[in-house]
Amino acid sequence: MNPASDSVQPDAGAPVADVEPVYFGRDGAPLFGCFHPAQAPVREGSALVICQPFGQEYIRCHRLLRVLAASLARSGMPVLRFDYYGCGDSRGDGEESTLERCEADVGEAVRFVRGRTRATSVDLLGLRLGAAIALRHAAGHRGQIGRMVLWDPVVRGEDFLASMRAQSARFGKWMEGMFGRPASPAESEGPRDFIGFRLSKGLVGELGALDLLQVEESPCRRVLVLDNGEDPAASALRDRLEGVGVGVELERRSSPRIWLAEPYQGLVPRESLELVSRWLLAFPK
Numbered sequence: 001m002n003p004a005s006d007s008v009q010p011d012a013g014a015p016v017a018d019v020e021p022v023y024f025g026r027d028g029a030p031l032f033g034c035f036h037p038a039q040a041p042v043r044e045g046s047a048l049v050i051c052q053p054f055g056q057e058y059i060r061c062h063r064l065l066r067v068l069a070a071s072l073a074r075s076g077m078p079v080l081r082f083d084y085y086g087c088g089d090s091r092g093d094g095e096e097s098t099l100e101r102c103e104a105d106v107g108e109a110v111r112f113v114r115g116r117t118r119a120t121s122v123d124l125l126g127l128r129l130g131a132a133i134a135l136r137h138a139a140g141h142r143g144q145i146g147r148m149v150l151w152d153p154v155v156r157g158e159d160f161l162a163s164m165r166a167q168s169a170r171f172g173k174w175m176e177g178m179f180g181r182p183a184s185p186a187e188s189e190g191p192r193d194f195i196g197f198r199l200s201k202g203l204v205g206e207l208g209a210l211d212l213l214q215v216e217e218s219p220c221r222r223v224l225v226l227d228n229g230e231d232p233a234a235s236a237l238r239d240r241l242e243g244v245g246v247g248v249e250l251e252r253r254s255s256p257r258i259w260l261a262e263p264y265q266g267l268v269p270r271e272s273l274e275l276v277s278r279w280l281l282a283f284p285k
Contacts, residue, residue: 019070024112031105032089033082034066035116036073046146047078047119048280049109051130055197056167058087061127061258064268068125068276075281078117082109084133095198099133099206106137110144121146123280129154132212138219145220149276152226152257155233157210212237218245224279228255228272251275
């Protein structure tokens with residue numbers, strides 16, 4: 001049984017702010033995004049780019065990030081959600097996706113938001129692997145990002161791959177129990193297939209080498225690390241970021257890890273969402 005299913009129910013009644021579908025980025029390889037324009041001049045000069053999780057985790061967290069973006073926009077902060085190259089509705093094939101390309105896509109998203117909103121400061125929020133992508137981009141572009149929210153970040157890529165493989169194994173057992181036979185080669189493509197999302201060999205290699213504890217440059221001035229659990233890697237990441245001169249707040253909440261929930265549940269952990277919203281809207285620059 002999924003531990004998340006008994007804790008938080010879908011926020012079915014939450015209103016959604018106006019949202020505009022947009023394409024932006026490199027000629028010939030546009031990225032798709034959902035832009036939420038600010039509904040009130042509360043955070044004039046500031047905007048947010050959301051860096052999505054990967055694969056099944058993206059599907060399971062989609063509602064949360066949509067609700068968060070709409071809430072922030074109603075409070076005066078314009079927000080862009082977008083799909084990386086090779087993901088979702090952006091151009092490209094999933095097997096062409098790389099961490100390096102995803103980091104470059106974050107730069108395209110930041111440029112789009114600056115041009116669209118004339119924001120003097122752009123913040124990043126990344127969830128799971130999106131947090132790692134956001135941090136790596138910001139560390140390579142010092143001074144361009146105002147603040148960051150790292151929500152249950154993937155700190156070590158090997159841990160992420162191990163989690164994906166464990167989920168795939170559970171899915172395989174479910175398939176065998178449901179249909180009385182193991183998954184066929186067409187349904188399970190081996191160590192690079194993660195419940196319908198196939199990774200390139202290059203991306204698997206990049207993830208295996210990913211370690212945020214090796215960051216050597218300050219990505220921005222202030223960071224909120226949100227851990228919905230008791231992950232020791234979150235504490236280690238806080239210590240590492242403080243070591244390179246970042247002001248870090250580490251907040252732990254008992255909210256469920258919604259990326260493990262069934263997609264149809266559409267869970268929205270209110271306590272965590274409200275914490276992130278308050279920090280982004282009220283925390284001084």
